[in-house]
Amino acid sequence: xxxxxxxxxxxxxxxxxxxxxxxxxxxVLKRRAVSVSLxxxxxxxxxxxxxxxxxxxxxxxxxxxxxxxxxxxxxxxxEQWFRQLNDCQAHTVGHLGDHIYRIDELxxxxxxxxxxxxxTLSLQNSPEEILQSIIEDIxxxxxxxxxxxxxxxxxGLADSVSSALIRxxxxxxxxKLLLDSAGSPRFFRSDWYTMMKNSGVKVVQALEVSAWRIxxxxxxxxxxxxxxxxxxxxxxxxxxxLVDPRFFKQNSGVGHWIDIMIRITGPTVNVLSAIHSWxxxxxxxxxxxxxxxxCKIDLATNHHPIQVVPSGPGMPDNLxxxxxxxxxxxxxxxxxxxxxxxxxSQELLDTIKxxxxxxxxxxxxxxxxxxxxxxxxxxxxxxxxxxQAGVSIHEFHGGLLHTKSVVIDESFCLVGTVNMDMRxxxxxxxxxxxxxxxxxxxxxxxxxxxxxxxSYDVEPEIWxxxxxxxxxxxxxxxxxxxxx
Numbered sequence: 001x002x003x004x005x006x007x008x009x010x011x012x013x014x015x016x017x018x019x020x021x022x023x024x025x026x027x028v029l030k031r032r033a034v035s036v037s038l039x040x041x042x043x044x045x046x047x048x049x050x051x052x053x054x055x056x057x058x059x060x061x062x063x064x065x066x067x068x069x070x071x072x073x074x075x076x077x078x079e080q081w082f083r084q085l086n087d088c089q090a091h092t093v094g095h096l097g098d099h100i101y102r103i104d105e106l107x108x109x110x111x112x113x114x115x116x117x118x119x120t121l122s123l124q125n126s127p128e129e130i131l132q133s134i135i136e137d138i139x140x141x142x143x144x145x146x147x148x149x150x151x152x153x154x155x156g157l158a159d160s161v162s163s164a165l166i167r168x169x170x171x172x173x174x175x176k177l178l179l180d181s182a183g184s185p186r187f188f189r190s191d192w193y194t195m196m197k198n199s200g201v202k203v204v205q206a207l208e209v210s211a212w213r214i215x216x217x218x219x220x221x222x223x224x225x226x227x228x229x230x231x232x233x234x235x236x237x238x239x240x241x242l243v244d245p246r247f248f249k250q251n252s253g254v255g256h257w258i259d260i261m262i263r264i265t266g267p268t269v270n271v272l273s274a275i276h277s278w279x280x281x282x283x284x285x286x287x288x289x290x291x292x293x294x295c296k297i298d299l300a301t302n303h304h305p306i307q308v309v310p311s312g313p314g315m316p317d318n319l320x321x322x323x324x325x326x327x328x329x330x331x332x333x334x335x336x337x338x339x340x341x342x343x344x345s346q347e348l349l350d351t352i353k354x355x356x357x358x359x360x361x362x363x364x365x366x367x368x369x370x371x372x373x374x375x376x377x378x379x380x381x382x383x384x385x386x387x388q389a390g391v392s393i394h395e396f397h398g399g400l401l402h403t404k405s406v407v408i409d410e411s412f413c414l415v416g417t418v419n420m421d422m423r424x425x426x427x428x429x430x431x432x433x434x435x436x437x438x439x440x441x442x443x444x445x446x447x448x449x450x451x452x453x454x455s456y457d458v459e460p461e462i463w464x465x466x467x468x469x470x471x472x473x474x475x476x477x478x479x480x481x482x483x484x
Contacts, residue, residue, distance in 0.1 A: 012016075020044060022050050042479055071282050078278055081289050082271075084111035087297035090116040090267040096305060099330055099412035100436040103307050103323050110316040115305035121435065123443045125403075127245050127464065129237075130261045131157040137230045138164040145175045146229040148206070149242045150183040150417075152223060154190045156244025162192045164302030169200040174360025178279055180223040181205040183241070206283050222315070224428040226261075226417050227276050232290050235269040236261050237416060237431060238406045254369040255399035260447070262415060262433065264306070267293035271308040275431055282314065289471045312429035320418050320432055320484035321425045323349045327408050327434070334361040338408045340400060341423040342366050342379040349382065353389035361392075365451050367402075368395035374420070377477040378468070386415045387460045394455035404432075405444060411442045416439060 019342065023044060028037065039287045044051035073324045085091060091114040096104055104115040124130045138145060138161070145168055146311050152158065169175045177196065179187060186206065187193055196203050206223035228236040240259035264272070273290035328335060328351050335355065342364065344352070364386065370376040383393055406414040416432030418424045435441065 008396055014258050019052055023055055039479055046479070049253070053070055067282055068313065070285060073282055074278065074281055074287075075314060077287075077449060079112040081274060082114075084292060085116060085267075085271070086112075086114050087354070088114075088116065088267065090118045090293065090294065091294040091351065091441050092117045092305065097333065097412065097436045099327065099408055100305055100307055100434055102326055102330070103434050104305070104308075106322060106326060107307055107309055107319070110319060111310075113271065113308055115307040115434070116267040116271065116293070116295075117305045119268045119304070119306050121306075121437060121440045122263040123260060123440060123447070124238075124263060125258075125260045125447055127240070127256075127259065128157065128239055129136050130259075131161060131244065133263060134228060134236060135160055135164045136166055137228075137234050141173045141230050142231075143173060143231050145173055145231075146227070146273060146280075147242075148178040148223065148227045148279050150180045150226065151241035151243055152179050152187040153243040153248050154187060154192055154445075155247030158242055158244045158247070159192070161242060162196065165201055166196060171195070175201040176276075176280060177201055178206050178223065178276070178283060179203070181208045183224075184220055193328075195448075200402045204280070204283055208277065218230075222423075222428050223279065224417055224424065225275070225279065225310075225431050227431065229269060229273040229276055229290075232270055232285065233265060233333060235264045235272045237264070237272060238262050239402050239415075239417060245399075249371065249441045252371050252400075254367070254371050257402045258396075258399045258451075259402045260405070260415065260444075267295055268306045268433075269293070269310060272431070275308065277311050278310070278315075279429060279462070289326040304435075306436070307434035308431065309414075310429075310431045311418075318426070320430060321345065321348060323432070323434060324348060324406065324414065324418075324420075327406065327412070327414060328352065328355050331355055331408045332362045333409045334363075334366070334407075335409075336363045336405075336445070337420070338365045338401060338403045338405045338448060339420040340367055340370065340402045340404070340450060341372065341375045341419040341421045341424075342382065344382070345422060345425055348420065348425070349385075350451045352391060353385065353452050356386075356390040362390070363392045363394060363448075363452065365394045365396055365401065365448065365455060367400050368397045368456065369400065371400060374477045377473045381474040381478040383458060383463060387458070387463065391459040394452050395458060398451075398454040398457045403447075403451075405448070407441060407444055407448060411438050411441055412436055412446050413444050415462075 040055055044055060107113045124133060163193055165175050193203060206222060226237055226241060240261050245256040270290050270293040277288055277290060308319055309323050325348060352362060352431035366379060386393060404416060404418050414432050415434050418430045418432045424430050
């Protein structure tokens, strides 16, 4: 019997090391950032068994066979639809500003999406204003409403939005609602889900979470976009989920979530509608292209272009990060960044540091309290080298600052759903807008200044004196960078 136990022990050890060797070879052979590969190898070796399990579950971009095949086949027809926009009068190459010109080239060459002029934008930063505006536009809808959100949390004005959608469906408006399964569990367990379906609203769970799917695809790959399109005439996107902050995560200890949304009219609405159509087809297999926009615009008064930049499985890899890096390289005076989760890739970190080192003023605004302890400590692991490069760090204390924005030279901005972490840049379905509109950007500048006024500045000399326990936690959670 002892010999049997001895044999089983040796066999178990041998099997484990074969498994570790196999996973190690797979990590090495996957072409990705060296820092990410090294982080995974450390997790695998430092945390036996658990590290291997983590890699098998979260280490690779696995959308699932059916969705991956569908997304691959979709790319060509969607690219053809996007490329038709290049013939539109709203694609005003001769009027593109210095900041957006190269971004237009990049997105056009990689995905066929051009920047389009002739839009109007409204920056909304009050939850009540945002939700009431969406409700009003839903009430005026005549033909179609398309929505995609990561989180839909019942309560408060979110319920008023649900009621408005039900009324719209009952009067014959086609309503398509795509919600992430992991982000919206409360909604799918609520009566609203049943009432919407019974009223004719088409409600679909994106990337459904269930135990039997774990071996088939990566569970933390999420649908993180926030898009509302009404009658292909009005659209919203930004950082806010469909929640009323007064009823959302009240016991998390981080305060109310602070968000923005942008209300848009003009040709860009149809592009956002096409992004929703992409997401809908990935999940359901149904294809419905929106109509091409009417592109007759007055170039004398309205040629401020917007570039829609989507990312996600099936779309060009790394596109949003490329746009971020390209925009920062073009900065001449200052950059202000707001993000709730700051765990950047090495390429993005190097870009921020180099931009600061060439004399550009960079302000980074992140929440003092975070709903993710791992992200909080991992973010702080970057403070020292950022401040040494000349970056000013401000910790916002007025709630969980959830706004995702980058303002370049106070004249050009990027706003959308994208956090500065590996999950947003490499994994999730995301969308951001590159906006070459000085008046709109000035509004965002004023808002960012309000954020800074409600922040504590991180002082380099004081930061150096932080407790050794804090330094240890920063480095430990930094190891989990690939999972954040």
